[in-house]
Amino acid sequence: MPHSSDGNPAPESGSGDGRRVDRRVQRTREGLHHALLDLILEKRYDKITVQDIIDRANVGRSTFYAHFLDKEDLLEQGLRQIGQQLHQSMAERSDDGPEGGGEADSILNSHVFFVHAYANRDLYRAMISGGGGDFLLDTGRKHFTAGLEAHLSERVATGGKQEIPTAVVARYLAGAMMSILTWWLAEDMPYPPETINAMYESLARPSLEALR
Amino acid sequence: MPHSSDGNPAPESGSGDGRRVDRRVQRTREGLHHALLDLILEKRYDKITVQDIIDRANVGRSTFYAHFLDKEDLLEQGLRQIGQQLHQSMAERSDDGPEGGGEADSILNSHVFFVHAYANRDLYRAMISGGGGDFLLDTGRKHFTAGLEAHLSERVATGGKQEIPTAVVARYLAGAMMSILTWWLAEDMPYPPETINAMYESLARPSLEALR
Amino acid sequence: MPHSSDGNPAPESGSGDGRRVDRRVQRTREGLHHALLDLILEKRYDKITVQDIIDRANVGRSTFYAHFLDKEDLLEQGLRQIGQQLHQSMAERSDDGPEGGGEADSILNSHVFFVHAYANRDLYRAMISGGGGDFLLDTGRKHFTAGLEAHLSERVATGGKQEIPTAVVARYLAGAMMSILTWWLAEDMPYPPETINAMYESLARPSLEALR
Amino acid sequence: MPHSSDGNPAPESGSGDGRRVDRRVQRTREGLHHALLDLILEKRYDKITVQDIIDRANVGRSTFYAHFLDKEDLLEQGLRQIGQQLHQSMAERSDDGPEGGGEADSILNSHVFFVHAYANRDLYRAMISGGGGDFLLDTGRKHFTAGLEAHLSERVATGGKQEIPTAVVARYLAGAMMSILTWWLAEDMPYPPETINAMYESLARPSLEALR
DNA sequence: TCCTAAGCGAGACGGTACGTCTTGTCTTCCA
DNA sequence: TGGAAGACAAGACGTACCGTCTCGCTTAGGA
Secondary structure, eight states, X not given: OOOSSSSOSXXXXXXXXOOOSOXXXXXXXXXXXXXXXXXXXXXXXXXXXXXXXXXXXXXXXXXXXXXXXXXXXXXXXXXXXXXXHHHHXXXXXXXXXXXXXXXXXXXXXXXXXXXXHHHTHHHHHHHHHHTOHHHHHHHHHHHHHHHHHHHHHHHHHTOOOOOSOHHHHHHHHHHHHHHHHHHHHHTTXXXXXXXXXXXXXXXXXXXXXXXX | OOOOSSSOSSOOOSSSOTTXXXXXXXXXXXXXXXXXXXXXXXXXXXXXXXXXXXXHHXXXXXXXXXXXXXXXXXXXXXXXXXXXXXXXXXXXXXXTOSOSSOHHHXXXXXXXXXXXXXXXXXXXXXXXXXXXXXHHHHHHHHHHHHHHHHHHHHHHHTOOOOOSXXXXXXXXXXXXXXXXXXXXXXXXXSSOHHHHHHHHHHHHHHHHXXXX | OOOXXXXXXXXXXXXXXXXXXXXXXXXXXXXXXXXXXXXXXXXXXXXXXXXXXXXXXXXXXXXXXHHOSSHHHHXXXXXXXXXXXXXXXXXXXXXXXXXXXXXXXXXXXXXXXXXXXXHTHHHHHHHHHHTOHHXXXXXXXXXXXXXXXXXXXXXHHTOOOOOSOHHHHHHHHHHHHXXXXXXXXXXXXXXXXXXXXXXXXXXXXXXXXXXX | OOOOSSSOSSOOOSSSOOOOOOHHHHHHHHHHHHHHHHHHTTSOGGGOOXXXXXXXXXXXXXXXXXXXXXXXXXXXXXXXXHHHHHHHHXXXXXXXOSOSSOHHHHHHOHHHHHHHHHHTHHXXXXXXXXXXXXXXXXXXXXXXXXHHHHHHHXXXXXXXXXXXXXXXXXXXXXXXXXXXXXHHHHTXXXXXXXXXXXXXXXXXXXXXXXXX
């Protein structure tokens, strides 16, 4: 069962380098990912058919289904790599330490999201208005929430008059951010990412400070 | 053109009795609304087909399309009445004046949402996990945002060192609320609506105050 | 379940005239039968796809499957009417009584088959060389065998030194006839139907007489 | 081009030992033949896929196509050896001269067929009811017809009031025999091969005699 | 005895047809 | 005569096979 939806499709047998997935397979998968992302920029995601994708990728129908469960699976896996970019950016940012604008920033790490959305604005916009945006937003929200919860629970451990569950706070801030992000994209990004992020932070910071 | 998506499909010609929608028509429409809501509680919204609905409502296929554009349209119109309940609750609440917990509450009016969601929790949960939740959430967000923007712009008009656009603030607060609301529903409402609302307000109030 | 493979798809509720199958349905079915027969004359039966048929008949895919189980079912039902022609011809011929060439002829009734095959030679040839000929031949064989068995068993009832089972004799004569028929068609009918039938009868008659 | 459908895939270069097909090749081919015959006894021939065959034979897909054009080709070549058995039996029988029951027998040589079918009854039955029977029957018919035509044309050459073409007579007798043979197999061979052959001969002999 | 080409397994791949499903339109019948 | 019933065209879906192909491995036969 060469199927997907399992984080590690390629076992990668440790030492030497094993038999890494068969180069053909890799090319096929990438072709399909590419074709889908291409198409998303051209037409609404939910109007894209499997046939469209395989025509674009020059791939047989059965090959598609040998690699992915369906259109959603393809998208999801495709977004994974974007998610990982995001994750990495966040990690790097965290490593830098609280160099600049106060503690809230390093907790929120929201800057990374706005910058990332800006860099991939075509994709983001297409996804949000095309019907398949939930994956993307959910992925983003998940990352953001996770990062936040980690920071917050650590803070709680060190004290603080905290009365609101960490999970709620994280959801609150994540939802607020995604909401602004969505609006910003829908409005064709009337501000640079730094500005919109600054707005977000000035709205979020008071809430965080009140928790202390 | 007997179609829908226009707020008032039945003109209702003023005085006497006009041509009041033909009682049969009314019954058919209600049957369809009812059938859909029924089905939503049984299976994921996006797995419900038009065939399911008309079977349940004992109605012919063409009849369905004579009244509604599609499944979405039926849902949307069905939710309209719920939206109106909500709207009315908000209006009443506003009229009461700032009786209780300070100004923020009356601006936010979030209590109404949590209470409403609690009252209709089966429907809300089904919708959110069933793929059709966007309508509901969007409807909610729209109402909430609208109310907020009205209040905020009024405030701005009267001064305040406002630097963040009203629209952004409204989106911020609305997104945060819907996010908490969603979490609360998904977690099977571990708190009463008053408590979760209180959490929301204590997170939101500092942001509002900082704007002043 | 409006499906086929049941002798009487149209219930035909006796008296008045009921609701006879919906004229549309009749037209659709006929269109499909026609399309298939058309196509059979153009290309090998087993190279014809369902898509070919419905394109030719201007019919939707699902409509096809609403009426027939598959390509075979369509063919089978289409041949039924041909089978009925044949059956009727045989009945008429039998009614005439033994007007001419002796008893054997009236028992064999083979003339009818050769004439029928001649009249429908395009179809027969296409079917035989196209891979779907078994239906046709089996149908023919069945009819022929049935007629024969009736005659023979009657004869047995009236005595005769019969030692070979009726079924065997019938199969023997039927197989011989179909074999000649097939050859005759494959050779592009080098003789008129009367001649080939005469050959068949002069080969078959001695066997029948020997049974007496 | 290592392909098949050419009677002699292994040229067998005369003297010494040449390049004797590579023992591996031989083993592979036999494995495939064996696998197919095995499978035929288990399920309908036309439901057997190439995948089934190569799984059973533990052979790679490409290997299959290196040796045979397709499933049909494999079957055909597999049946060749059976055909050769048959051919040889016929030859031997002929050589014996008219030892027993008169001339007709030696002309017809039908006994060989019934005996052969009886000996391979499992295969015959599976093939006939499984959709791939045509090969087998055609092969049989071809052999039978050929033998018959040889005898008959010889007879014609020596005179006789023959008016029916040899080819027709041969087809007639061959078809009749295959028809009885099929029936006999389908009925689970209710008689020993000698009996059914006797029936066939007593039906066929009068026709032959009438030709003289 | 080594070396090299062939045979081979494994299975990815493009392609094509299948039978199912759902949608929104269109025709026909009935009250 | 207008609403209900449901047949229909359209076309996407996920599955099943086919015949071709590209890989490495193994393995025999000629050097």
